[in-house]
Amino acid sequence: MLDDRKATILRAVVTEYIETAQPVGSGHVAKAPDVTVSSATVRNDMAALEAEGYLDQPHTSAGRIPTEKGYRFFVDHLGGPGRLGATETQQVRTFFSRTHGEIEQMLSDTSRLLSQLTRYAAVVVGPPHEVATIKSVQLVSLTARVVLVVLVLSNGAIEKHTIELDDDVDELVVNAAGVRLASMVIGRSLADAASVEVDEDLTRPASSPAGADGVGSVVRAAMAALRGEHRHDDQVYIGGTSDMAAAFDAVGTVSEILRILEQQLVVVSLLEDVLDRGLSVAIGTETGNQALADCSLVVAPYVVDGEAAGSIGVLGPTRMHYSQALAAVAVVSNRLGRRLSEG
The missing domain is CATH 3.30.450.40 (GAF domain)
Incomplete structure (x- = not known):
């Protein structure tokens, strides 16, 4: 540990060097606001700080610059982050x-x-991505056979996957598939969601038996997209x-x-x-x-x-x-x- 006087001198050297990028002499340090001793005393203390590894003298006739140890002392005694202007x-x-x-x-x-x-x-x-969970999932009809899968993850990331269907699908069926898919994957991680088995009963909308095959095909295609490649890097x-x-x-x-x-x-x-x-x-x-x-x-x-x-x-x-x-x-x-x- 440094005594208060040496600590003040070291801070003055580091502050001056950060501003100028030039070796700091004892005369400059003696004029620093918090330094209240003579140039001779500063010079002696700077020599002591050099001997203790806090300062270095790049040239015999030059002033001194902080070492890694000197910067570490300076940073450790900042008292936390400053304030932005x-x-x-x-x-x-x-x-x-x-x-x-x-x-x-x-x-x-x-x-x-x-x-x-x-x-x-x-x-x-x-x-x-591997630690993120799925916050929401949406299916959006782009054409009769093309659907966009949009995932919003808990880490703020958004993933989009385009799936192509074998047959034309009505937008109401896509919406129903989106509701079913959400019930299956929201709250799960991507890895967990990809491992979920598609339950045929889960893909069958009770109010619209005629659309069951369509809903099932959309959900299966969306789940296949979830099992595909993700931006894990x-x-x-x-x-x-x-x-x-x-x-x-x-x-x-x-x-x-x-x-x-x-x-x-x-x-x-x-x-x-x-x-x-x-x-x-x-x-x-x-x-x-x-x-x-x-x-x-x-x-x-x-x-x-x-x-x-x-x-x-x-x-x-x-x-x-x-x-x-x-x-x-x-x-x-x-x-x-x-x-x-x-x-």
Whole structure:
């Protein structure tokens, strides 16, 4: 643990370096609002902080820069996320009041929103379909022999399947089949729904015996669609890679980060691993990926209907504005979860 004076000096160094990207000298630190000691005392304390691993001196005559340990101390003593400014808060409010449509487009747009708020690369991982339950199912007649099956899942996703029938079917029969199908699959997961056996009696409308064969054929065709392929792979949406690239000086570093962001499985595993370790911020090698040693990741889950459904995060340099990034991730994850829960 650092004493109060050293902690104040360390915070001043980190804050200054985040703003300027230049090594910080004792003279600058001595002028910081919370520092009340002389430059000589600051210089001695900075040397001690370097010896303890919180600061580094890239050149003999230069000032000092934070190490990974220094950033970790800084982040751990932020006291939680900051607050978004009035303009950013209104931007988030406006976005979620206007965003509609399918979940894929919403998540893609959310990644761009988050990158605009932070000026870093933003990652949004969509909810896995295998844990979602069916909230509603509708059958829509497109033609006499073509029916659209529309599934709304508990994670906010919408699936559409087109089925072709062997014979012409009246719209009333399609509606009756939709009611029967809903009674069979609502509340079940996709995997459970696909395993449901079609009971011939269940497909026979009591008030219309003549339409029984039609209802049964529609229900069987719809169930076959449910047993087909679904989008089980994690959906990953990346926004703001150009903003992220501008934050790094080394072209090689940028190229490697962009290569990693192109690998969806790596990105998903990265966010999940950070969250599994109970972190909201992973700094440098804490990400578990050596290629991201100069990066920090701020990540949070978003909750749909009381359950963690996916995750969002921002990736930037270790000298990122942590308070702002934490605030943006916290607010956007909360609003995204609420929006998806509303359906």
